[in-house]
Amino acid sequence: MALTPQNERFILHFGEMGSRWGVNRTVGQIYALLFLSPKPLNADDIAETLGFSRSNVSLGLKELQSWRLVKLIHQVGDRRDYFETPKDVWEIFRILMEEKRKREIDPTLSLLRDTLLEPPSGPDEAYAQQRMNEMLELIELSTGWFDEVQRLPPETLQNLMKLGSKVQKVLGFAGKLRGKA
Known part of the structure; x- marks a missing residue:
């Protein structure tokens, strides 16, 4: 899989962020690649695309599986394991x-x-x-x-997050109503 400059920036950034979130850079980059990939990838594809050793990729995939951030996928007629991130x-x-x-x-x-x-x-x-x-x-x-x-x-969570500080105003108004009753 050839990376566009935009995808490469995203993947490199996720590697940097991964180290701040408690996982190593390799794990962050593997996750970012799988997140951006339109199809499941096997360990060889990941290693080749990112220039990592196969053993580093295997360790990274195990860690991502322990976090439940990647899913193992099997494809008919192919004995290799493929991986993808949740779509949502x-x-x-x-x-x-x-x-x-x-x-x-x-x-x-x-x-x-x-x-x-x-x-x-x-x-x-x-x-x-x-x-x-x-x-x-x-x-x-x-x-x-x-x-x-x-x-x-x-959808409800997204709407709640979009409300932001408006929630405080609603709660303040509700408190005033209770105080008057």
């Missing part, structure tokens, strides 16, 4: 958020809950536990909200 960008967004939560938020919630079960041994530890409890409440509130948003159809 909202599905990709949801998968990313679920995986980040599973890998980053859930372990923090577990640590905070376990730590707060232990009685404080003094005033400094009581203060620290108070702060940890505030953090736990914030994260639980945020994840509860996220769970509700996850259940919204993509």
